[in-house]
Amino acid sequence: MRRNRPRAAGPDDEARLLQRVRPPGWIDPPPKAIYDLVVVGAGPAGLEAAEWAARRGFSVALIERAHLGGNSLNAGSVPSKAIIRTAQIRDGMRDADAFGAPLPNELPLDFGEVMARMRGIRTRVAVYHSVHDLAALGIDIFFGAARFIGTRTLVVNDARLSFRKALVATGARPRIPDTPGLERTGYRTSDTIFDMAELPKRLAVMGGGPLGCELAQAFCRLGAHVTIVQNDAKFLPREERDAAEILSWSMARDGMEIRLNTAVVGVRREGGAKILETLNNEVRGEIAADEILVCTGRIPNVEDLDLAAADVAFEPGCGIRVDDFLCSTNSDIYAAGDVCLSLKFTNAAQSSARMAVRNALQQAGQRHDGSAIPWCTFCDPEIAHIGLQVWEARRRAIPIKSYTVMLSDVDRAITDGQETGFVKIHVAEGSDRILGATIVASRASELINEMAVVMSTGIGMDALAEVVHTYPAQSRALMLAAQAYRRDVDGTVQREPSA
Template sequence: MTQNFDAIIIGAGQAGPSLAGRLTSAGMKVALIERKLFGGTCVNTGCMPTKTLVASAYAAHVARRAADYGVITNSPIGIDMKRVQARAAEVTLNARTGLENWLRSMDGCTVIEGHARFESAHTVRVGEQSLSAPRIFINVGGRANVPNLPGVKDVPFLTNTSILQIDFVPKHLVVVGGSYIGLEFAQMFRRFGSQVTVVEQSERLIGREDEDVSLAIASIFENEGIALRTHAECISLAPHAEGVEVHVSCQQGAPTVVGTHVLLAVGRAPNTHDLNLDRAGIEVDARGYIKVDEQLQTNVAGVFALGDCNGRGAFTHTSYNDFEIVAANLLDGEARRVSQRILAYALYIDPPLGRVGLTEKQARASGKSLLIGTRPMSKVGRAIEKGETQGFMKVIVDADSKRILGASILGVGGDEAIHGVIDVMNADVPYTRLQQAVPIHPTVSELIPTVLGDLQPAR
């Protein structure tokens, strides 16, 4: 017998629970299906546990520099990794439990634990239960991508999920992948006390960013004693008496790196492979991401895909914005589109990178007449006072429309300061509105108007 609902939500990640709240408040009967952990990537294996670990690593880093601030410590700084790991696990557990309790107490929402698979366009099965609804929302998230590297099946390896479970400090952690996830873990474990080597196939770290950003981050890492092996064009893995041997075949340096542990940090894959999407006629792209339109609807009417599984954003905030778009269009009579979203994100190394809009390379490729302003963090009073002067800020402006096209703030507080730029871009007003603002002193944000006042034509 099939149970009928007004809506079915598959997955309790960032978009699903809030959507359940809106739909039930509108009087709908909703089934929310979760097969494993409530809260999705952010709560369980992403933002919350990793940023908790980053905070512990930062505390250790500052403690080691205590003398720079005139603070005397009487003993060497040590790491109790069991307590570090337990703290991150507690943060995750509290968030997950709170979310699950909220959903189970939600009027009109039936929580079902199990693996949902499509049987037709509007019917799914969870074990012995058959569920049907005119609207189905897929919010299944993603998982760590394990590349088919030579030797990968012959060695133990860590992913961004399994590394959260270790309660010890690896002697030598080799991180395969020099992008966002890999860099956060690399610096984190270096500060916990590991020897760390980052192996990146391309010519520089985080290749999607501008070269000046990549070079600055490389300098930050090298200053902390992290070895960088870029141009690793032939990566393979093999067992070694000390752990794992990673063949890198770089242009410079030894052809192999031997580590006690290896972390594979080479991107994410959507959890769409085992949903029987073909039975519903739902189309996916070559990488398995569900194809959606501007309103996040799939090619099947009434079926939507939200969050990481749709390939339209890979962040907690874009997943939540997917919920906002769908809810506004279905319940509030609006006509919001994904393309209206101005993409912003952060890299949570220390100092952090705050990013919004176009890179300089992308802006130059657009053919627009550009104005560009930059300022090193070594000339930012707040950074000097805190003794954290690495990095720089850069803003790119369309010279004709006076609109900000993009910005990068790599430096202390960069992940917060970037929001002033984000707000102006979303308000769609000339950069002069921000330039003429009177910011608070002493802050990092107060230098953004100064950067805008120093804009120069791109050369």
């Protein structure tokens, strides 16, 4: 008997989404004489800041030029992870016989159903920060483009808003390279890839960062012939080389064409195809595609705010200049999220927003430290990191020692058939203080959160070795790494028990 499934997205899902993120016919409220806080941008950072301040009794105005939720909800984390999950299910079906299960019949993929599920999920998630719930908190919501006209005043539509403090959280947009012929030929970005009605037979992905790798692998597993082009020697430049090499191997296993150390020097249309002209060590090549996905980084949204009128310093390619407390060059204006941070992740945006608002409204004096923020690339296997990287330690002359546990030595990873990857914990030499960790595993996004708790509370390797974990669980790899540290220190022998 077929199990009940969640309802697929219907034709009215987009209408319900709009009712939550930008209702048609919305009328801006009359502005207050002065707001305790005006928030510009309603992505993850702006929503976090506005809700935090409103729940503590401050008067808040929230301004959004497009839709509530920003990139994370509408064109980033939520839609991409919905599609990645479908791709994982389809890929797992192909390996059913490796687990003693019969291979399912290979049926054609209904790409329309995949995208409908994504839209339904996006609509459901939107309810948690809907315009109606925000308004019920007492937040005045304005839809339109904001522009500063003074150090403590801005305008949106025809309304003039004065504030005691302001937070700029306008996020970032896809960075488009000036490759000859790209604009004329046409391309997609994370802003438009989720609008596709049909799965392209051939997809070329420019850029091997987190989003490029995630979407390249997902669309490959859904059935597209994918070629990914990266102008660096490895994928994920922020990650350790062995982690990037595992990802490269995994994507090649999926059937993806990989072009590393390769630059796209031109794009043209030839018949019905889009042709990418490439250069690798002075060797020219070509890639034919039906669609081009550009994932070459993100650029902060600062150009249209007239920040100079507010005495806020910024750089067009880097964003708003802030100090350690997330305050701009105007002491009454703060910034948070992608518009000012190098780490452009949803959790980093939310964390910085809470800190910025506490500093602005409560003079909390909290310094922003990105080293305590974990991140993850949601490929298969997932790659997650927190804290100090090996090369950072070398550059800063910090002596470290790394303790590594391969997943092929972890009982639960063996039973799950998910043995590819490792847990690596970096420790300050001569102590048990944890400085950073890299995890490559099917559940790295979950395992790294334990490391975030460990590091934020100051738990060292010696104490981590004593934390009792469930058995069998992949998270025991963290305990095994800590026990490896202990063996290194005092020579005791501890190993993963057998069931």
